[in-house]
Amino acid sequence: MKVVVCVKQIPDPALPGELNPTTNLLKRDGKLILDESDSYGVEMALQLVEAAGGGEVSLVSMAPNNEMSGLRTALAMGADDAILVSDENLAGTDALGTAKVLAAAIRRLSPDLILAGVESSDGYTGTVPEMVAGVLDLPSVTFAKQISIDGDTVKVQRQTEAGYDDVECKLPVLLSVTAGVVEPRYPSFKGIMAAKKKPVEALDLQGLGIDLNTVGLVGARQETIRVTEAEERESGEIIVDDGDAHQRIAEFLGELKVI
């Protein structure tokens, strides 16, 4: 079985991020790391291949400056190989442009299954996986919290607000994987030492056969027009127990639709 995982490499969230004042886009010119939300997809892919008794896990990523630190982390976790798309004309690419690029890279690999995180931890559009499926004309199942493969069918428990839906779908398919469904393994010592030797195919737009006018700031149909400071968090309400605290807490949680 061949599984492709879309992985995004993002600026370290532990460091203060910086926006480009002209484009309002996050600066990505420093070291990038593996987006933690994608590490769940990598782990899920490794587990599915192990359960299938063999196969291959390939990564697909788009990043500036041929940055591959985050890819190396995923390779050290156990992925077999990767495609990295890097091209200066990709700066400012919106969600749909990103999907076109990833789809073109995925098409080269002809996978049985494509996994992606639900949303990235820097852009948060939460739309790229489904757009990739759309470009590839494949079915997609969102918010997968459990996945099993049965022959040419994938069985998915799809997280919903009320619980989960059981969904079955023929392969090939794209699944977006929710965070926390599996525990991503740490890169092993052997994996770290082997990561650099694993094949990473570096491609630019020309190599992928993508029209320059459909990606980057030129091709973007989405624009960040304004950025405002997040409101400061307001102090919470303190409930003093006069014998009815449990009811008031239950009502509060009910308003939040938590219970």
Add this chain to the structure above:
Amino acid sequence: MNFDLTDEQQMIVDTTRKFVESEIVPAEEHLDPDAGSLEPHDFERLVTKTKEMGFYGLDIPAEYGGPGLDTTTRALMAIEMSQHRAGLYNPCYGVFGGAGLAQLYEATDAQKERWLYPTLRGEKKGCFALTEPSGGSDPARAIQTKGYKDGTEWVLNGSKLYISGADKADYALLFARTSDDPGRNGVTAFIVDTDSPGFFVRRVVHTLRATHYATELQFEDLRIPEDQILGEVNGGFAIANDRLSRQRIPYAAGCIGPAIKAQAMSIEWAKSRETFGSLLAEKQAIQWMLVDNEIDIRHARYCVLEAAQKADKGLRFRTEAAMAKLVATEAAGRVVDRCMQIHGGIGVTKDLPLERWYRELRIRRVGEGPSEVQKLIMARDIIGGSFK
């Protein structure tokens, strides 16, 4: 010197940092501030993880099944592994495993079967019994425990002081004077099971480390078969000196972790704490303390990495290891002291880890050879051995 990390080293550092932040710190949060061990279920769970990661037994040489880390990578890991409350003396609470006593790698095959391999498997614990009431900085001359040969056995009488873990150890590596030579050429190393008749743990010696204690040992006609001598008779002192010097480097590196963490905490505190109408971070007195901390931390890091790189290149590194030990232990002590000052009242409480680091770092200036002995080592190298 090139202080840039290789891609692999950077990934190992990142992995270790994530492990500490995601596994150790949360497991430590609900422990007593002076705890020396994790809850058993957490310990077992995390040991399973480090074994799966192939990082268990960090200091075990590759030929004995360890990862075979070079000294630089090991030092970089030590800097990361000590960045939590108990990190100075219990880095990651031991979930990365131990390596046993370095000297046992020089043992005979039979000795390795009996003591080294069970130690590497986690079945036996050893202790290192060198220091005596007469002194520890110059053990070659201070050792007064005497051994004489009686048939095929050696008979030992004497005492040892400040020996860690002897009450829980299965065996001890014990040094005794076995000739009239008053210096290092008259000392023999013995491997002794701690349940041998004549081996006594006389008392526990409490130290600045709240959950750790040393012991005082006494030997009364302790009989040791000849085949339990490690190395040659009267050659005990020269054993594994290279390995010991190498271990001094991660020992120094381990001091840098708490200093880095304390500095990060202090910067956060200074940027949020307001006094006299402005933030601490805006006051020059605080800014200079933070800058002095940064200088101390970087100085220590450079010294440690220089020593480690020389060791890895097979170059002479005795002076560099001594300098790293001296600089890192003293610098880290100063950093944590300033950080307590910046934090004020809360800095001296057990709500924060600063007070534990402050206490325990004081020991580091004495343990593994005090600062003055490190200077002695460096002076011999710089001026020349004939002036010793």
